[in-house]
Amino acid sequence: MRKTIAEKIFEAHLRDTPSPENMVLNLDVVMCHEITTPIAIMDLVEKGMDSVFDPTRIKAVIDHVTPAKDSKTATQGKIMRDWAKRHGIRDFFDIGANGVCHALFPEKGFVRPGYTVIMGDSHTCTHGAFGAFAAGVGTTDLEVGIYKGVCSFRRPQTMKIVISGELGSGVSAKDVILAIIKRLTVNGATDRVIEFVGPVVEAMNMSARMTICNMAVEAGATCGICLPDRVTAEYLWPFIQGDYQDIEAAVADFAKWHSDPDARYIETIEMDVTGLAPQVTFGFKPDQVRDIGEMAGTPVDQIYIGSCTNGRIEDLRDAAQLLKGRRLAAGVRGIVTPATPKIFSQALDEGLIRIFMDAGFCVLNPTCGACLGMSSGVLAENEVCASTTNRNFNGRMGKGGMVHLMSPLSAAAAAISGVITDPRIYL
Amino acid sequence: MKEFGGPAIFLDRSDINTDEIIPAKYLTEISKTALKSHLLEDLLLDGRPFEARSPAMQQARVVVSRANFGCGSSREHAVWAFEVNDINVIVAESFARIFRQNMFNCGILAIELAKTSIDLLFAMQGNIEVKVDLQQNTMTALSDSPGQAPVTCAFQLNSLDRDLVASGGWLAFADQHY
Numbered sequence: 001m002r003k004t005i006a007e008k009i010f011e012a013h014l015r016d017t018p019s020p021e022n023m024v025l026n027l028d029v030v031m032c033h034e035i036t037t038p039i040a041i042m043d044l045v046e047k048g049m050d051s052v053f054d055p056t057r058i059k060a061v062i063d064h065v066t067p068a069k070d071s072k073t074a075t076q077g078k079i080m081r082d083w084a085k086r087h088g089i090r091d092f093f094d095i096g097a098n099g100v101c102h103a104l105f106p107e108k109g110f111v112r113p114g115y116t117v118i119m120g121d122s123h124t125c126t127h128g129a130f131g132a133f134a135a136g137v138g139t140t141d142l143e144v145g146i147y148k149g150v151c152s153f154r155r156p157q158t159m160k161i162v163i164s165g166e167l168g169s170g171v172s173a174k175d176v177i178l179a180i181i182k183r184l185t186v187n188g189a190t191d192r193v194i195e196f197v198g199p200v201v202e203a204m205n206m207s208a209r210m211t212i213c214n215m216a217v218e219a220g221a222t223c224g225i226c227l228p229d230r231v232t233a234e235y236l237w238p239f240i241q242g243d244y245q246d247i248e249a250a251v252a253d254f255a256k257w258h259s260d261p262d263a264r265y266i267e268t269i270e271m272d273v274t275g276l277a278p279q280v281t282f283g284f285k286p287d288q289v290r291d292i293g294e295m296a297g298t299p300v301d302q303i304y305i306g307s308c309t310n311g312r313i314e315d316l317r318d319a320a321q322l323l324k325g326r327r328l329a330a331g332v333r334g335i336v337t338p339a340t341p342k343i344f345s346q347a348l349d350e351g352l353i354r355i356f357m358d359a360g361f362c363v364l365n366p367t368c369g370a371c372l373g374m375s376s377g378v379l380a381e382n383e384v385c386a387s388t389t390n391r392n393f394n395g396r397m398g399k400g401g402m403v404h405l406m407s408p409l410s411a412a413a414a415a416i417s418g419v420i421t422d423p424r425i426y427l
Numbered sequence: 428m429k430e431f432g433g434p435a436i437f438l439d440r441s442d443i444n445t446d447e448i449i450p451a452k453y454l455t456e457i458s459k460t461a462l463k464s465h466l467l468e469d470l471l472l473d474g475r476p477f478e479a480r481s482p483a484m485q486q487a488r489v490v491v492s493r494a495n496f497g498c499g500s501s502r503e504h505a506v507w508a509f510e511v512n513d514i515n516v517i518v519a520e521s522f523a524r525i526f527r528q529n530m531f532n533c534g535i536l537a538i539e540l541a542k543t544s545i546d547l548l549f550a551m552q553g554n555i556e557v558k559v560d561l562q563q564n565t566m567t568a569l570s571d572s573p574g575q576a577p578v579t580c581a582f583q584l585n586s587l588d589r590d591l592v593a594s595g596g597w598l599a600f601a602d603q604h605y
Binding site for chain 2: 399
C-alpha cells in the first residue's frame with residue numbers, strides 16, 4: 001500500500017539500486033527514431049557491441065525528416081534501415097507506413113499499462129497516457145537501452161494534479177495543459193512524475209490524454225501519467241483481446257496499477273477548468289501563457305496543425321469543424337500534417353482533407369519536420385506561426401521566427417482571420 | 428581520474444534550452460565533431476544574440492549559468508557540442524533532468540549549487556578560472572583581478588554520478604554491471 005502508480009511500476013521493473021538516489025529499471029519497450037538513434041548504433045558498432053537486447057521490444061521509425069530532404073538525412077534513414085534489418089527488428093516503420101513516433105506507436109498498441117518505455121526523444125512522456133512510465137532520454141541512455149534493456153533514473157517523486165469542473169465549448173486538452181504549465185512553470189515538475197487525475201481526465205479520450213501527457217516535459221517532468229481505465233482498455237482492445245475474456249476483465253486488471261488511496265505525493269494541485277478560456281503562448285518559453293483574448297489580433301504568417309501533441313484525428317476534426325466552408329485569410333499559409341498514415345486515411349474518408357484543401361491548406365505526409373524547424377514548414381526571420389505543437393523556443397521553427405502554441409481549434413480560428421482569434425466566435 | 432576545470436564563461440540566464448545550445452537543423456549530423464562550430468548559435472542573452480565565437484568562449488572549459496539549464500529536447504547533441512568544444516564542467520543552480528543525465532552519461536560534470544553560491548560566482552570580478560576537487564567535493568573559482576578573493580563552494584555528487592565520471596560514462600558502467 002501507500003504506492004503511486006509510478007512507484008508500482010518501478011517496483012515491478014527494478015533491476016538495481018546503484019546509489020540510494022538512483023534506480024535501474026528493466027525496460028519493456030525501447031523506441032527509436034532516425035535523429036537520435038544513428039549515433040548510438042554507430043557507437044555500438046565501433047565498440048564491437050552491435051547487438052540488441054530483444055528485437056521484439058525495439059520499435060523504430062523514420063519520422064523527423066521524411067522523405068529524406070538531403071544526403072545527411074538519407075544517411076540517417078539508411079543507418080536505421082540497415083540496423084533494423086540486421087537485427088530482425090520487425091516493428092520498423094519506413095516511408096508509406098511511417099508517422100510521428102508518439103502518435104504511431106500508440107495506435108500500433110505497443111504501450112500497455114504498467115510498462116516502462118524510453119526513447120531518445122523528450123516527448124516520450126506522451127505514452128504515460130496509457131498508465132505507463134515513459135521517459136525521454138539522451139542517446140547514451142538509448143544506446144544502453146538498445147544493448148542491455150535497462151535504464152537508470154534518479155527516483156522521481158510524484159505530484160498529483162486533480163482536474164475537475166466542466167470544459168467549455170471550444171476549450172480542449174491543449175488549453176488545459178498550457179494552463180497547467182503556466183501554473184507549474186518550465187521547471188516546476190523537474191525530477192517528478194505528474195499524475196493527471198480527476199473527472200475531467202476520466203472523461204477524456206486517449207487522444208486528449210496523450211496531449212496533456214505529451215507536454216508534461218515542458219514543465220520539466222520525467223513523465224506524465226494517467227490511470228488506465230475503461231477508456232484505455234477500449235483503445236487497446238484490438239491488441240489485448242487475446243489476453244482477456246472481455247473488456248471488464250481488462251479494466252479490472254489495469255486497476256492493479258492504480259495509485260493506492262493512501263499513496264503519498266510530494267504535492268497535490270487542484271485545478272477547476274470551469275470557465276477556462278482557450279490558452280496561447282506569447283514568448284520563447286512554454287510557461288508564458290495567456291488567455292487568448294489577451295493575444296487577440298496578433299498577426300500570423302503561417303498556421304501549422306500537426307505534431308505529436310495535436311496531429312491526431314480528433315485534432316484534425318476540431319480544426320476542420322471551423323474551417324469547413326471557410327478559407328485561409330489572405331497572405332496566410334496553412335500546413336496540416338496528419339500524424340500517421342492511419343490518421344491521414346481517416347481524414348480522407350471523413351472528408352477532412354477536402355475541407356483543408358478547400359480552405360487553401362497544404363497537406364503534408366506524416367512527419368515531425370516543421371515542429372522543430374528541420375523541414376517542411378520552416379519560418380523565415382520575423383515570421384509568426386500559430387502552431388498546435390509543443391515548443392515556442394527561440395528559433396524552434398526557424399531562426400528568428402516566433403511560435404504561438406495553441407489548440408487545433410485556435411489555430412483554425414487564426415487561419416480564418418489571419419490574426420490570433422478566440423475560436424469560440426466561430427462555433 | 429580526468430581533471431575537471433579551467434577558464435569559465437558566464438551565461439546569465441535561466442532556462443537555456445537545448446534548441447539554443449544546438450539548433451535542430453544540425454541534428455542531421457552523424458558525427459559529434461560536426462557540431463563544434465554551432466555551439467550556442469541561437470542563444471539570446473538579454474534579448475540579444477550571444478557572441479558564441481568570442482575568444483573567451485573558445486578558451487572556456489567551464490560554463491556557469493542559472494536555473495533549469497538544458498531544458499527542452501532530449502538531444503545529447505547539446506552535451507556533445509560542449510564536449511567537442513572542450514567544456515568539461517557546467518555549473519548551474521539546477522539542470523533539466525535529461526540534460527543532467529546526459530552530462531554524467533558522457534562522463535562529464537554537471538554541478539548544482541544553491542542560488543546564493545551562483546550569485547557569488549556571477550558577482551566575481553575579473554577573468555575566472557574554476558578548479559574542481561572531486562575528493563573534497565568542492566569547486567574553487569579564482570580570479571585574475573587582484574582585489575577579488577577566491578570563492579569556494581561545496582557540492583553534492585551522488586555515488587552513481589561519481590562512478591560514471593570515474594568509469595567514463597554510462598555505457599562502460601552498464602556494460603560492466605548489467
